[in-house]
Amino acid sequence: HDYIAGSVDRIADISRAKIVSGIMKRHALGSGGRYENRGAVIASLGSGLAEPDMWAAKELLSAGITVDRLLEFDNDPIAMAAALSRAKAHKLDHLVSQYRGNFIKWPISRQIAPRSIDYVNLVGLMDYIPKYATGYKMASNLLREVAPIVMPGGLIIFGNMVRHRPQQAWFEGIWPTILQRNIS
Numbered sequence: 001h002d003y004i005a006g007s008v009d010r011i012a013d014i015s016r017a018k019i020v021s022g023i024m025k026r027h028a029l030g031s032g033g034r035y036e037n038r039g040a041v042i043a044s045l046g047s048g049l050a051e052p053d054m055w056a057a058k059e060l061l062s063a064g065i066t067v068d069r070l071l072e073f074d075n076d077p078i079a080m081a082a083a084l085s086r087a088k089a090h091k092l093d094h095l096v097s098q099y100r101g102n103f104i105k106w107p108i109s110r111q112i113a114p115r116s117i118d119y120v121n122l123v124g125l126m127d128y129i130p131k132y133a134t135g136y137k138m139a140s141n142l143l144r145e146v147a148p149i150v151m152p153g154g155l156i157i158f159g160n161m162v163r164h165r166p167q168q169a170w171f172e173g174i175w176p177t178i179l180q181r182n183i184s
Contacts, residue, residue, distance in 0.1 A: 014051070016051070016052050016123050016159075017051045017052040017054070017055040017056075018055065019052075019123075019159075020052035020053075020055070020056055020121055020123055020157055021052060021055035021056035021058075021059045022059070023155070023157055024040075024042070024056040024059065024060065024119050024155070024157075025056065025059040025060060025063060027119075027155055028040060028060055028063065028065050028118075029063060029065075031153065034118075034153065035065045035066060038066070038068065039065070039066030039067050039068030039069075040060055040065060040066070040067050040068065040118045040119065041067075041068050041069045041071070041116065041117050041118050041119075042056060042057065042067065042069070042070050042071070042117070042118065042119045042120075042121065043071040043072075043073065043112065043117045043119070043120050043121070043149070044070070044071070044072050044073065044120075044121040045073045045103055045108060045120065045121070045122055045125055045142075045146070046073070046074055046122070046125035047072035047073060047074045047079065047080075047083055047121075048074060048076075048079045048082075048083065049079065049082050049083050049086050050070070050072045050083035050086060050087065050096075051086055052121055052123060053070050053072070053121055054070075054086055054087060054090045054092055056119070056121075057070055057090075057092055057095065058090060058092070067095055068095070069095055069096075069097060070087070070092065070095045070096045070097070071097050071099065071112070071117070072096060072097070072098045072099070073098075073099045073100075073101070073103050073108070073111075074098075074100065075100060075101060075102045075103075077100065080098050080100055083096070083098065084096065084098065099111065103145075107145045108142075108145050108146060108149060109145045109146075109148050109149055112149045113149070114148045114149060115148070115149070115150070115151045115152065116149060116151065117149045117150050117151060117154060118150075118151055118154045118155070119154060119155050119157065120146050120149065120150055120154070120155070120156045120157065121157050121158075122142075122146070122156060122157065122158035122159075123157055123158060123159045125142075125158065129142075143156070143158075
């Protein structure tokens, strides 16, 4: 927690968290009573710190919307430990279920029941997918696998790390394999 909280890259984490939590909150508030009898379920694939999910859960809770579960999927044990630490810091660890594995090789639709997730967070994950024909096929296959787990009216949220970040040198030194892409 201390390392992550003091990291130069927290600017990017916070901006992604604000965007994702804002999207989820606007959707939930405009859902026409979708959450009157149950809480929202959020799944993060390639969760990393899972900060956007923590912020989104807190935003939903502050708006009077119950959150039943935060499902965090990642293959990196250090990221999973950091995510759990962040959940404890946010006092949301009681909602978190973590799953370690490579869901690109082991399809997510085999791990999660169909139509059981309200929000799937893929923000930042596409940066790990190669920028050639096989990579684009991987991305489309991933989206095809994710679609059946989302409840009707739910959301899949994805995006990329942007180029030319304020902390670019630090970013390149830590994660040289990430493919930063422009918005197009």
